[in-house]
Amino acid sequence: MSKSPSAKLAAAGFKGWEGTDPFEDHAGPYFSRKTENGDIICAFEATPVHCNGGGFMHGGALMTFADYSLFAIGGDVLNGPCVTVSFNAEFTASAPAGTTIYSRGEVVQNTASMVFLRGQVYVEEGETTRTLLNFSGIVKRIKRRPI
DSSP states (O other), X not given: OXXXXXXXXXXXXXXXXXXXXXXHHHHOOOEEEEOTTSOEEEEEEOOGGGBOTTSBBOHHHHHHHHHHHHHHHTHHHHOSXXXXXXXXXXXXXXXXXXXXXXXXXXXXXXXXXXXEEEEEEEEEETTEEEEEEEEEEEEEEOOOOOO
């Protein structure tokens, strides 16, 4: 799957992650950008493959995007390999294919071994935003083991 953003997302400054994550590459592609004030915004274009049988965003697709967002939002403090050890989500609305889905969030606490984060997945509708999912998670730093 291409890691190049659509023309709309590229024009807004979104870029793909240069690393490899086979599941996220299959489920996305996802993109992120840093705002002028240092906040991270993530985005992807919802297509029919991201939807459930009813034609709306599948909850698992939104949760996968939110999990990607944990790492993008925490990127400046994670410093090395990490895994999600806890993830919570509350669905608040739906969106159809053809929608640009965004996320934003913040680091709540950064300890020696874990980073606590929270955020929202949302859509922009004119001058307003509509939250689709509230999420929080804990990301644990892991030590690389010698081979």
